[in-house]
Amino acid sequence: MSFDLAFIWFGIIAFAVLLYVIMDGFDLGVGILFPFIKKERNRDVMTNTIAPVWDGNETWLVLGGGGLFAVFPLAYSVALTALYAPLIAMLLALVFRGVAFEFRFKDPAHKPFWNFAFAGGSAVATFSQGIVLGALVQGIQVEGRLYAGGWFDWLTPFSVFCGLSLLIGYALLGAAWLVIKTDGELQARCFDLIVPLACGVLLAIGVVSLWTPILNADIARRWFSWPNIAYFSPVPVLVMLTAVALFRAVLKRQEFQPFVYALVLFILSYIGLGISLFPNIVPPDITYLEAAAPPESLTFLLVGASVLLPVILAYTAYSYWVFRGKVRGDEGYH
Amino acid sequence: MDAELLSRLQFAFTISFHIIFPSFTIGLASYLAVLEGLWLWRRQDVYLTLYRYWIKIFALSFGMGVVSGIVMSYQFGTNWGPFSDKTGPVLGPLLGYEVLTAFFLEAGFLGVMLFGMNRVGKRLHFLATVLVAAGTLISTFWILSANSWMQTPAGYIIRDGQFVPADWWAVVFNPSFPYRLVHMVLAAYLTTAFVVGAVGAYHLLRDRANEAAAVMFSMAMWMATLVAPLQILAGDFHGLNTLEHQPAKIAAVEGHWETQRGAPLILFGIPDAEEERTKFEVAIPKLGSLVLTHDLNGEVRGLKSWPKDERPNSLIIFWSFRIMAGIGLLMALTGLLSLVLRIKGRLDSTAWFHRLAMLMGPTGFIAVIAGWVTTEVGRQPYLVYGLMRISEGRSPIAAPALAGSLLSFVIVYCVVFGAGILYVFRLMREAPSPADPGIDPHQPHRASHASGHAAAEAS
Numbered sequence: 001m002s003f004d005l006a007f008i009w010f011g012i013i014a015f016a017v018l019l020y021v022i023m024d025g026f027d028l029g030v031g032i033l034f035p036f037i038k039k040e041r042n043r044d045v046m047t048n049t050i051a052p053v054w055d056g057n058e059t060w061l062v063l064g065g066g067g068l069f070a071v072f073p074l075a076y077s078v079a080l081t082a083l084y085a086p087l088i089a090m091l092l093a094l095v096f097r098g099v100a101f102e103f104r105f106k107d108p109a110h111k112p113f114w115n116f117a118f119a120g121g122s123a124v125a126t127f128s129q130g131i132v133l134g135a136l137v138q139g140i141q142v143e144g145r146l147y148a149g150g151w152f153d154w155l156t157p158f159s160v161f162c163g164l165s166l167l168i169g170y171a172l173l174g175a176a177w178l179v180i181k182t183d184g185e186l187q188a189r190c191f192d193l194i195v196p197l198a199c200g201v202l203l204a205i206g207v208v209s210l211w212t213p214i215l216n217a218d219i220a221r222r223w224f225s226w227p228n229i230a231y232f233s234p235v236p237v238l239v240m241l242t243a244v245a246l247f248r249a250v251l252k253r254q255e256f257q258p259f260v261y262a263l264v265l266f267i268l269s270y271i272g273l274g275i276s277l278f279p280n281i282v283p284p285d286i287t288y289l290e291a292a293a294p295p296e297s298l299t300f301l302l303v304g305a306s307v308l309l310p311v312i313l314a315y316t317a318y319s320y321w322v323f324r325g326k327v328r329g330d331e332g333y334h
Numbered sequence: 335m336d337a338e339l340l341s342r343l344q345f346a347f348t349i350s351f352h353i354i355f356p357s358f359t360i361g362l363a364s365y366l367a368v369l370e371g372l373w374l375w376r377r378q379d380v381y382l383t384l385y386r387y388w389i390k391i392f393a394l395s396f397g398m399g400v401v402s403g404i405v406m407s408y409q410f411g412t413n414w415g416p417f418s419d420k421t422g423p424v425l426g427p428l429l430g431y432e433v434l435t436a437f438f439l440e441a442g443f444l445g446v447m448l449f450g451m452n453r454v455g456k457r458l459h460f461l462a463t464v465l466v467a468a469g470t471l472i473s474t475f476w477i478l479s480a481n482s483w484m485q486t487p488a489g490y491i492i493r494d495g496q497f498v499p500a501d502w503w504a505v506v507f508n509p510s511f512p513y514r515l516v517h518m519v520l521a522a523y524l525t526t527a528f529v530v531g532a533v534g535a536y537h538l539l540r541d542r543a544n545e546a547a548a549v550m551f552s553m554a555m556w557m558a559t560l561v562a563p564l565q566i567l568a569g570d571f572h573g574l575n576t577l578e579h580q581p582a583k584i585a586a587v588e589g590h591w592e593t594q595r596g597a598p599l600i601l602f603g604i605p606d607a608e609e610e611r612t613k614f615e616v617a618i619p620k621l622g623s624l625v626l627t628h629d630l631n632g633e634v635r636g637l638k639s640w641p642k643d644e645r646p647n648s649l650i651i652f653w654s655f656r657i658m659a660g661i662g663l664l665m666a667l668t669g670l671l672s673l674v675l676r677i678k679g680r681l682d683s684t685a686w687f688h689r690l691a692m693l694m695g696p697t698g699f700i701a702v703i704a705g706w707v708t709t710e711v712g713r714q715p716y717l718v719y720g721l722m723r724i725s726e727g728r729s730p731i732a733a734p735a736l737a738g739s740l741l742s743f744v745i746v747y748c749v750v751f752g753a754g755i756l757y758v759f760r761l762m763r764e765a766p767s768p769a770d771p772g773i774d775p776h777q778p779h780r781a782s783h784a785s786g787h788a789a790a791e792a793s
Binding site: 051052053055056058059061062063065066067068069070071073074076077078079080081083084085087088091092094095096098099101102103106107110117145146147151293294296297300301304305308309312315316318319322323 | 393394400403405407410412413415419421423427429431433438440442444446449450453493500502730731732739742743746750753757
């Protein structure tokens with residue numbers, strides 16, 4: 001019973017984190033792209049495309065955190081302590097970019113500063129998330145129920161590479177999102193950005209895929225032993241096929257497909273990550289079963305979540321529907 | 335400074351900054367729902383003017399509340415890891431429900447509320463406003479349940495060192511929760527009412543004929559008249575509940591050191607933990623017993639009946655409590671004065687009262703923070719009252735790392751929220767006007783959409 005409940009919750013948390021990554025991913029990506037789009041008018045359009053939805057997107061991050069606290073408290077306790085510095089940096093960066101949405105328009109005299117806060121906040125938050133991911137994959141040292149590592153364990157070439165990779169990845173999602181939501185000059189610029197960004201993402205996926213098994217013999221065994229290799233080989237093959245489809249879509253100037261293919265790249269990478277790490281929730285020592293809260297807690301929250309999550313997904317979809325269509329500049333006002 | 339103190343300071347700092355925004359937006363969301371409802375029902379444009387006026391301020395304040403709140407949801411783990419590990423099974427699901435029932439609801443409909451007035455029908459837009467307001471109240475429900483459980487834990491068993499829920503109803507509706515919830519919701523409503531009242535008063539002083547200013551001032555003063563006395567009553571009930579479950583907190587609030595019958599009510603004094611007495615006290619004989627036990631000769635426990643390491647800091651909460659209660663009395667007095675002026679028909683035209691209302695504007699925030707200081711410092715030295723001490727709950731993080739993060743929080747919060755509060759003041763300085771479409775037409779606006787000027791009205 002407890003096994004099933006914990007497994008269901010592992011799935012729900014994984015789903016929440018994935019939704020967070022792709023949804024806040026594209027809106028953080030819009031911020032990361034700010035330095036590449038010079039015209040103020042176009043930057044206004046960029047923030048306008050995400051202004052009605054970013055708050056909802058970021059709520060999945062709160063569900064990831066709050067959910068861990070509720071159903072895997074040991075993981076919440078150990079991982080958040082171990083990743084103290086990058087998490088604090090992420091939170092402060094999210095503060096900057098979150099307020100910049102409103103502040104950019106409220107204070108024209110200091111708009112350059114809030115532009116910087118928006119772009120810099122988005123980039124630092126993303127980079128920190130990549131470091132968090134990299135540090136988790138590397139593994140976290142635990143003794144008893146406490147973090148036992150040092151204060152800079154999270155800082156390694158691998159985690160920094162993951163940080164940079166995520167920057168490129170979110171920028172790709174952001175560019176593909178803007179292709180859907182804008183037109184004219186800005187859209188053309190984003191089409192142009194997708195190609196180099198997608199190349200960067202493919203390179204990053206390749207490097208991380210090779211680096212991870214080198215770092216960790218268990219992960220190497222998981223992927224390269226027979227018959228696993230047969231089961232898992234479709235993942236890299238699908239990555240290649242998706243990349244080809246993405247480039248074709250950009251060449252044909254299709255508006256929706258690049259975003260969809262970019263999402264597929266993220267989902268495939270996420271599945272790959274899951275294959276590497278399962279059943280660990282705080283690698284290498286804590287499995288999701290060990291970290292799980294008692295069944296009383298898992299059941300209590302699951303009753304609500306099973307009703308509420310579909311409702312949440314429905315009204316989130318409704319909100320996106322309300323704000324569908326292109327966002328254009330402010331030509332209506334002048 | 336030692337690591338424990340730094341972690342405590344960081345939590346105190348971040349949560350004190352955070353609570354400023356919800357204590358305003360909880361009330362403001364409900365106020366916006368009332369305004370939009372009145373507009374739809376009575377079809378008077380003044381309500382729409384007020385809605386458009388306050389929604390701009392709401393958007394700014396809510397954004398600041400969201401980002402400072404995300405910080406809180408991670409700090410339990412970063413700084414209070416062992417606490418999270420041990421209480422997660424009980425407190426985690428309460429916060430999980432807060433996210434699922436409140437945060438998503440707010441975030442999901444906030445976009446429609448702020449930018450959707452011309453994209454959905456009027457009724458649907460009203461529904462969005464109501465849902466955002468409901469979300470803020472649901473959120474209050476869960477977070478106060480969690481806080482109250484830490485004050486008056488119930489419905490749990492201890493298994494393998496973890497608190498494990500045994501009876502969810504008893505956990506959620508723990509003994510102090512109903513009192514704390516009512517007290518906090520009323521506090522949020524009063525805080526908002528006095529801000530709205532101060533803004534109305536400011537614009538009435540500049541232009542007595544401004545209809546929207548007169549309407550918001552009148553509405554705010556009705557809240558003061560009706561809710562401030564209710565709040566005093568709710569506070570009294572909450573105090574009696576605290577006496578039952580956390581008598582040490584009450585002893586510290588009252589500055590009582592000796593256990594005695596016929597205890598005095600100490601109005602002012604300096605509680606001194608070293609000498610174990612309250613210096614320079616100004617007291618009314620026997621009234622303390624009467625207030626706390628409703629009997630002139632009732633016995634009241636003094637701080638000396640607890641070991642020194644179980645006593646909360648009396649100096650802090652003696653005074654924070656008096657600041658809160660004093661402001662509560664001033665609010666009730668303001669409400670009463672407004673009623674007298676209203677009956678005389680001079681509510682819109684009494685300049686000295688408008689100045690008083692402006693002075694009262696920020697007092698709600700001060701009272702909220704003073705109240706929280708009282709209840710939180712008053713439960714020291716415990717994280718979970720009587721069961722888990724602060725020293726047992728701290729993450730093993732070294733002092734330099736904590737000093738660095740605390741310093742970063744102080745700098746970032748002062749810059750970001752300092753600027754934000756300045757922008758809120760700027761918006762408040764503009765007079766509400768029916769001509770105000772909700773945006774400045776010369777400024778590029780974020781909610782510009784395919785339909786050209788469709789969203790010009792939105793925010």
